[in-house]
Amino acid sequence: MRVVVIGGSGHIGTYLVPRLVRAGHEVVNISRGSRAAYTDAPEWRQVRQVVADRERQDREGVFGDTVAALHPDAVVDLVCFTLESATALVGRLRGETGHLLHCGSIWRYGPSLALPISETTGTAPVGEYGVQKDRIARMLKEETAAGGLVTTSLHPGHIVGPGWHPIGPLGNLDPGVSATLSAGRPLRIPGLGAELMHHVHADDVAQAFERALDRRDAAAGQDFNVVAATALNVRGFAHQAAAWFGKSATLESVSWEEFRRHTPREPAQASWEHLHRSHFCSIEKAATLLGYAPEHQPQAAVLEAVRWLIDHDELKVAGPLIA
Structure with a gap:
């Protein structure tokens, strides 16, 4: 597939992009061009780099056009933080892209009342960051359930890596x-x-995204906690x-x-x-549907x-x- 990764030079993309190249995908990385990946890998030499300022293009209403113009089979969005931005991208990719995967956060849940927290047992989020991540995840589920764009949201814990x-x-x-x-x-x-x-290694998060891409039908319309065991x-x-x-x-x-x-x-x-x-979040759903197995x-x-x-x-x- 041609996979467009938005924000692929960050924590997760450092590991995800090389994984996708090794799996045989054609990979395009969209970033502001301000930094290299945290860990170098030879696979990066096979990646097409596209420079775009998402915040500015979102304000101008053209970021979705930038992504769609690359004709992706799948899009991995690692740097979306508002419902408005996510909704605009979904609207532009609907009918043109086979799968949109969004990076959320376990902060979509508020303070714990019962442990472990599954995708359906978390409390209401607190703070604007968590509120936005929860709203995005719910919008994506509704989009797919209504027959629109196939989406998946993955929600990492505290991402760790060199x-x-x-x-x-x-x-x-x-x-x-x-x-x-x-x-x-x-x-x-x-x-x-x-x-x-609840921490998680960045490469384990990358593993979860790769598995969700590979198992599109199982991942369609779903949300997943992505943390260590x-x-x-x-x-x-x-x-x-x-x-x-x-x-x-x-x-x-x-x-x-x-x-x-x-x-x-x-x-x-x-x-x-x-x-x-x-x-403390459960990974049972990701393990069952995606085969996620943090290392x-x-x-x-x-x-x-x-x-x-x-x-x-x-x-x-x-x-x-x-x-």
Whole structure:
């Protein structure tokens, strides 16, 4: 097939585009042209690159024309964040493209009430990002159910891979957390540390998209959680991270009020956004319909990212990795 990937130079596309080339597809990548993929691969030399500013073209009402002009058999949209943008693309591709796959997020679900969260048991989303992702997923299902464009939405957890900072044990991107744990110093955690985070390696997300493309009939009109088979909670994650440096984690449980008082505003808010949701999602549907089988455990995926950051002098820690 000719597969057009929108935003293929990012986290997921870094792995998905080479997978598609190896599978024999003709691949076109649409991006702003501002960066290369996180990991180089020889398959990129077979990929046609198209430069387009989606935000600007969405405002002008022509982005769908840009995509349709490439005559794709399938489109993988990795960078759509509003219902308006998604609806415009669907309307333009209806009747011209065989399959549209959208990248959502497990933040389409609000704070957990029962675990694991399936595609039908999540609570209503909170925050504009999650609200938009949920609205897009519902629109896509309705589009296909009504006999329109064949669509699929896939909803990753916290994407991990070499080349970028992972969501850490406190649910934020604060590099000081790794420095603290690697030194064996006490780490303040809000609450008891039982809140969950559900990571997924970027290559496992790419696997899910590839399988959904291969199994179009099974994927048509469906939405899927795409996460690792297991999840980490705060205290378990912290103990794992300390052990990578031969240390034991010393955790001090504090109230959210005290945590915010001693933590800069941005990482404190990021911690709240991740931890109060406390997500642990089921992959049963993706495994059954798509044959999705994640190859990475969360702790191994995060360790891979941390090792890359240390090796590239992008993360300062107190001692060597022994893991």
